[in-house]
Amino acid sequence: MKEIINMSKDKGHSFEDYFKRAVNPLLVLLLLSERPMYVYEMANELEKRSEGQYSLSLLYPVIYRLVSQGFVTEGQKAISQDNRVRQYYEITDNGLVYLKQIEVTYEQMTNAVSKIRSVSGGD
Helix, strand or coil, rough: CCCCCCCCCHHHHHHHHHHHHHHHHHHHHHHHHCEEEEEEHHHHHHHHHHCCCCCCCCCHHHHHHHHHCEEEEEEEEECCCCCCEEEEEEECCCHHHHHHHHHHHHHHHHHHHHHHHHHHCCC
16 A cells, blocks of 8 residues: 655645645636636635635735736725625736736646656556
8 A cells, every 4th residue: 555645834835735836826817817806705716616626725925926917906995794895806918918828838737747647657
């Protein structure tokens, strides 16, 4: 029986952590290409659409980075029924261009990994 290796947080980040860090901008931009959303809504959408497989509690750093890069902008603010301020975010025209670029890169990379795995017997 193969031993499962559990990489603890004190020894470094897990494969899943690195994967999410790389893919988060793509997923956020995909969501925002549909409509403006607030951060909690985005996190819920990611979890719902992935059937619970993709949960993310720290989306703010991703959003702030995309804002600083000019790919996302702050939209309207709204007050929820429980009196919380919801800051909506919107994708910019540059964000749409960038999204298309990273979708192509993502597709190329996932295809390359699939080819490597199939030759290596990793199916």
